[in-house]
Amino acid sequence: MKSGRDFHDLINGLDPAVLAGASRLEVNLYGSLAATGKGHGTDRAVLAGLMGHDPEVFPPDILDVVRLDTHTPLVLELGTRRLPFRAVDIVFNDGGDFPFSNTMIIRLHGPRGVILEKEYYSVGGAAVLSSGGAGRNQSGACPDIHMNTLVN
Numbered sequence: 001m002k003s004g005r006d007f008h009d010l011i012n013g014l015d016p017a018v019l020a021g022a023s024r025l026e027v028n029l030y031g032s033l034a035a036t037g038k039g040h041g042t043d044r045a046v047l048a049g050l051m052g053h054d055p056e057v058f059p060p061d062i063l064d065v066v067r068l069d070t071h072t073p074l075v076l077e078l079g080t081r082r083l084p085f086r087a088v089d090i091v092f093n094d095g096g097d098f099p100f101s102n103t104m105i106i107r108l109h110g111p112r113g114v115i116l117e118k119e120y121y122s123v124g125g126a127a128v129l130s131s132g133g134a135g136r137n138q139s140g141a142c143p144d145i146h147m148n149t150l151v152n
Contacts, residue, residue, distance in 0.1 A: 001058070002128045003120035004049020007106045010116060011078045019079045021110040025050065027090045031101035033122060034092040043068065043090050046104065050076055050085070078108075100129070 004027075011019065027046055029037050037043050044066045049055070053062055068074060073084035096103060100121035108116040119131040 001045040001049040001053065001055040002126075003104050003106065003118075003130070004046040005052065005054055006049070006120070006130070007108075007116075007118060008050050008052050008078065010118065011108060014079060014116065016080050018110075018115060019081050021112075022078070022081050022083060022108050022115055023111060024109045025076065025078075025083055025085055025089055026107045026109060028093055028105040028107075029090065030093050030096040030098060030103040030105075031122075033102045033104055034094070037090075037092055046090070046106075047074070047085070050078075050106075052077075099131075 011022075027043075027050075029042060033042050045055075047068065048058060048062050048066050051066070053059075066074075068085070068087040068090070070087045073086045076083050076085050098119070098121070100123055102122040104120045104122070106118055106120070107114050121129045121131075123129055
């Protein structure tokens with residue numbers, strides 16, 4: 001959800017003239033994000049983030065509501081654009097050569113190719129790192145704490 005929300009925010013920061021040319025979104029999952037994505041709700045969490053939900057304050061039942069139908073697209077409101085998002089727009093991939101095995105790449109496409117792209121890495125403990133591009137802090141990682149601090 002953090003990655004989807006970050007990308008949602010990046011899209012909202014695009015120049016309206018650039019965003020006007022957007023035609024579709026694509027989410028590619030790799031590693032265990034792809035292998036267990038549907039069972040663990042990764043697809044729904046990313047979609048909730050792309051819808052603008054913040055993982056820190058989202059409604060508890062949102063993941064029960066967010067579903068992709070194979071026949072009917074969900075319409076995402078992104079900045080000044082409304083884009084259809086279909087089940088086939090989330091791709092569950094095998095392999096990939098990335099700095100972290102659990103990688104997600106989100107792309108916004110236009111008539112001449114990719115308008116915006118960002119890689120996100122799920123590194124454990126609800127921490128998400130990303131490559132390139134601006135965006136809000138994605139770490140979410142807990143600071144290093146020595147065990148003696150916890151027991152004293």
